[in-house]
Amino acid sequence: MTEDIMVDVKGRKIAVLAADGVEEVELTEPVKALESAGAKITVVSLKTGQIQAMQQDVNPGRKIDVDLALAEADASDFDGLLLPGGTTNPDKLRMDEKAVAFVRAFVDADKPIAAICHGPWMLIEAGGAKGRTLTSWPSLQTDLRNAGAEWVDRTVVKDGRLVTSRNPQDLPAFCEGVVSLFAEAA
Structure with missing residues (x-):
């Protein structure tokens, strides 16, 4: 990361939308990168208290504090949105009308959004996939194509104000892409 990016991200307010079942490293690593670059992170969830993170979708990880x-969340209070994966997390969120409306508000306002692994499911539900080039966990490729996206198998894909990535192994490149995305939008 360059010093210029760190300066440009300073003070940016980023929402992280997550629920029980979120893949721990897909939340914690991008958050760590953004906080190191000076962004202010707010974890938004369906409930207050804590959510249960998972490791590789099977082992309980740590509990994540919900901010x-x-x-109570309003997309207009944030500069960008991070959508971590895990299979359970976005599946729960896409069934919640308020969660979908929250993401749709970012899509409609053309605010920067970063999504990894199964996180792009929320882009489908919020109408943010059509006409976009995206990547994700491979099992989502048919869903994304059916939603009108072009799915590609690449480590990180940037399409306008949208950055997507495939899985935890891609986190170093994804974190760099996330910080760059939010820096550009400053």
């Missing part, structure tokens, strides 16, 4: 309940 703001979705019912």
Whole structure:
């Protein structure tokens, strides 16, 4: 990361939308990169308190503190959105009307969004996939194509104000892409 990017991200308010079942490193690593670059992170979830993170979708990880309940969250208060994966996390979120509306507000306002692994499911539900080039966990490729996206198998894909990545092994490149995305939008 360059010093220029770190300066440009300083003070940016980034929402991280997550629920129980979030893949731990797909939340913690991008958050660490953004905080190191000076961004202010707010974890938004369906409930207050804590959410249960998972490691490789099977082993319970640590509990993540929730900063703001979705019912109290307003997308206009944030400069960007991070959508971590894990299979359970986005599956729960895409079934919640408020979560979908929250993501749709970022899509409609053309605010920067970063999504990894199964996180792009939320882009489908919020109408943010059509006409975009995206990557994800491979099992989402049919869903993304059916939603009108072009799915590609690459480590990180940037399409306008959207950055996507495939899996935890891609986190170093994804974290760099996330910081760059939010720096550009400053």
